[in-house]
Amino acid sequence: MNLYRSRHSRIVLAALVALLASPLTMGASCGSARHTATVGEHGLAQSVLKVQTLVGELAQSDPLVVTPERFKAFNVALVPVLEVTLQVNRTIRAWPPDKPAPAELHGLVIQLQALAKTVVDTFPAGASRDKIGLAVQIAINAAELIVNSLPKGDL
Amino acid sequence: MSLAMIIMLLEYGTKGAAAVADIIAAIREAMGSNTVEGDNAILDEDAVQLIAAIVKAKSDAGLPPAEG
Numbered sequence: 001m002n003l004y005r006s007r008h009s010r011i012v013l014a015a016l017v018a019l020l021a022s023p024l025t026m027g028a029s030c031g032s033a034r035h036t037a038t039v040g041e042h043g044l045a046q047s048v049l050k051v052q053t054l055v056g057e058l059a060q061s062d063p064l065v066v067t068p069e070r071f072k073a074f075n076v077a078l079v080p081v082l083e084v085t086l087q088v089n090r091t092i093r094a095w096p097p098d099k100p101a102p103a104e105l106h107g108l109v110i111q112l113q114a115l116a117k118t119v120v121d122t123f124p125a126g127a128s129r130d131k132i133g134l135a136v137q138i139a140i141n142a143a144e145l146i147v148n149s150l151p152k153g154d155l
Numbered sequence: 156m157s158l159a160m161i162i163m164l165l166e167y168g169t170k171g172a173a174a175v176a177d178i179i180a181a182i183r184e185a186m187g188s189n190t191v192e193g194d195n196a197i198l199d200e201d202a203v204q205l206i207a208a209i210v211k212a213k214s215d216a217g218l219p220p221a222e223g
Binding site for chain 1: 181182194198205206211213
């Protein structure tokens with residue numbers, strides 16, 4: 001899979017990563033790791049939820065690409081992404097604010113990044129896949145920011 | 156509007172950019188509630204939305220609805 005197919009897409013993603021990363025990095029240095037992880041989880045969850053909404057809309061507006069078979073395959077791929085995102089959510093929620101980061105958080109995020117890419121692979125190259133890929137890429141970046149927000153000693 | 160958003164509007168059109176803008180707005184809003192209570196409220200709301208999304212995705216995929 002190649003989410004960076006065009007030069008413009010690379011520019012957009014680079015700008016987006018900078019847009020997201022700079023305030024979150026600032027948050028990591030100024031606030032608690034748990035808060036920064038929460039912001040990352042929120043970006044992750046909202047991106048994954050947006051992917052679900054977006055594909056539902058594309059199934060109506062672009063039925064030649066988002067066929068019923070692909071829509072079903074997409075949802076099969078999306079279920080584990082949503083379930084691991086929920087595990088990330090519950091892990092951060094159960095994290096006592098004054099304690100080190102939960103050990104399992106890093107592994108969950110790594111697992112999530114691999115699963116998220118399978119979601120995009122259910123669609124052929126084209127404008128619809130690019131839109132889905134962008135939202136998935138934001139989810140992956142948000143997941144990375146969760147890991148990057150953790151103190152090195154907590155990993 | 157940031158430069159990144161202008162580029163997105165040009166590249167992906169209004170619909171795609173609007174989806175991205177929603178995500179960014181949600182992240183920025185979450186950044187502002189820097190208390191444990193505020194963070195927990197965000198996490199709880201996300202959990203509710205994720206559980207509903209799992210139910211819908213399983214239904215759309217033709218999978219059994221029970222959560223593991």
